Amino acid sequence: xxxxxxxxxxxxxxxxxxxxxxxxxxxxxxxxxxxxxxxxxxxxxxxxxxxxxxxxxxxxxxxxxxxxxxxxxxxxxxxxxxxxxxxxxxxxxxxxxxxxx
Amino acid sequence: xxxxxxxxxxxxxxxxxxxxxxxxxxxxxxxxxxxxxxxxxxxxxxxxxxxxxxxxxxxxxxxxxxxxxxxxxxxxxxxxxxxxxxxxxxxxxxxxxxxxxxxxxxxxxxxxxxxxxxxxxxxxxxxxxxxxxxxxxxxxxxxxxxxxxxxxxxxxxxxxxxxxxxxxxxxxxxxxxxxxxxxxxxxxxxxxxx
Numbered sequence: 001x002x003x004x005x006x007x008x009x010x011x012x013x014x015x016x017x018x019x020x021x022x023x024x025x026x027x028x029x030x031x032x033x034x035x036x037x038x039x040x041x042x043x044x045x046x047x048x049x050x051x052x053x054x055x056x057x058x059x060x061x062x063x064x065x066x067x068x069x070x071x072x073x074x075x076x077x078x079x080x081x082x083x084x085x086x087x088x089x090x091x092x093x094x095x096x097x098x099x100x101x
Numbered sequence: 102x103x104x105x106x107x108x109x110x111x112x113x114x115x116x117x118x119x120x121x122x123x124x125x126x127x128x129x130x131x132x133x134x135x136x137x138x139x140x141x142x143x144x145x146x147x148x149x150x151x152x153x154x155x156x157x158x159x160x161x162x163x164x165x166x167x168x169x170x171x172x173x174x175x176x177x178x179x180x181x182x183x184x185x186x187x188x189x190x191x192x193x194x195x196x197x198x199x200x201x202x203x204x205x206x207x208x209x210x211x212x213x214x215x216x217x218x219x220x221x222x223x224x225x226x227x228x229x230x231x232x233x234x235x236x237x238x239x240x241x242x243x244x245x246x247x248x249x250x251x252x253x254x255x256x257x258x259x260x261x262x263x264x265x266x267x268x269x270x271x272x273x274x275x276x277x278x279x280x281x282x283x284x285x286x287x288x289x290x291x292x293x294x295x
Contacts, residue, residue, distance in 0.1 A: 003108045008145070011112050015119060017201045022123035024193040030128060030170075030177065034135050037166070038119050041142050044158070052149040057243045060151050064244070067161050068255040072262030074166050078173040079269030085176055 008049030015042035027093040029081055033074065040070045107148055115141045128174060136167045153237045173270075 019042060022035030044063045051059030085091050118138035122131045139162040146155035244252055 003104055003148075007108065008149075011115075011145075013201060013205055014116060016204075017197055018116065018119045018123055020201055021193065021197045024197055025123065025190070028128075030174070031123075031131060033170075034122055034131055037135065037162075038122065038138070041139065041162075044154075045142060045145050048146050048149045048151045048154060051151065057239055060154050060240060061243060061248050063151075063154055064157065064240075065251060065255055067157060068259060071161055071165060072259050074169055075262040075266035076269070078169055079266040082173060082176050082270040091177060 005049055005053040008053075009046055012042050012046035012049070015045065018042075029084075029091040029093055032093065033077055033081075036073070037070060040066055104148060107144065111141050111144045111148075114138075115145075128177070132167070132170055132174065135170075136163050139163050139167070151236055153240045 016039055019035045019038030022038065023032060026032050026035060044066055047059040047063040047066070049059075051057060051063075081091060088095055115138050118134045118141060121134040122138065125131050125134070140159060143155040143158040146152070146158055
């Protein structure tokens with residue numbers, strides 16, 4: 001008995017589902033950011049696993065770029081979040097509905 | 102055998118940590134369990150022989166991203182419980198499952214259809230330079246030949262994101278939010294005494 005590619009892909013799918021559940025369930029913007037991080041990490045696991053089992057380094061390269069994108073997303077997103085909190089004193093998603101007809 | 106035990110142990114730990122992050126109402130619990138989950142995920146990278154990726158995961162996520170979140174949370178009221186407008190949990194769960202399945206099929210379909218051959222096989226550096234230094238050297242060789250332009254573009258993107266973050270959150274940095282509310286409270290107290 002050994003760990004195959006399928007096991008890693010199933011784990012990646014489960015973690016991705018947890019993250020997506022968070023995106024659907026949460027209305028707090030900070031928690032939405034956490035859920036996006038979880039989803040990005042799930043994809044990273046899948047990339048590294050395929051890289052190992054196909055003997056190709058491209059998967060790891062893409063994982064590196066995903067990490068870089070996640071880091072810059074956090075920097076800009078958190079800046080916007082702080083700005084929104086200063087202006088409206090809340091970070092609830094429903095407070096963003098300013099275009100109500 | 103060791104690999105199997107480690108895989109299931111870390112799979113259990115990662116899934117439970119991320120579940121806590123998604124479910125809990127306390128922002129501090131969510132932050133710390135997310136940090137723990139990130140470290141547990143790096144264990145998978147070490148198991149998969151991607152040592153450099155595992156080290157980067159620990160440094161970037163628990164070092165940089167979590168510190169950024171911790172500093173960001175100083176702006177928000179992180180002690181009190183998060184008030185959220187309730188959503189329908191059954192609908193949420195069903196939507197999650199269906200969309201995740203669709204995404205899996207979309208990504209798996211071309212893999213099943215085509216025979217994939219490795220264009221950058223593992224151990225490339227050893228063939229090229231005759232030394233065996235493992236994963237880090239392989240990553241370096243591929244990153245600075247084939248992926249040099251995306252690497253530089255990613256560096257510029259990180260610089261832009263850094264400047265954007267500083268500009269966005271640096272506005273009115275000299276006026277503290279808690280100080281403002283303290284002053285308001287002081288004024289109200291003075292009114293009461295008068």
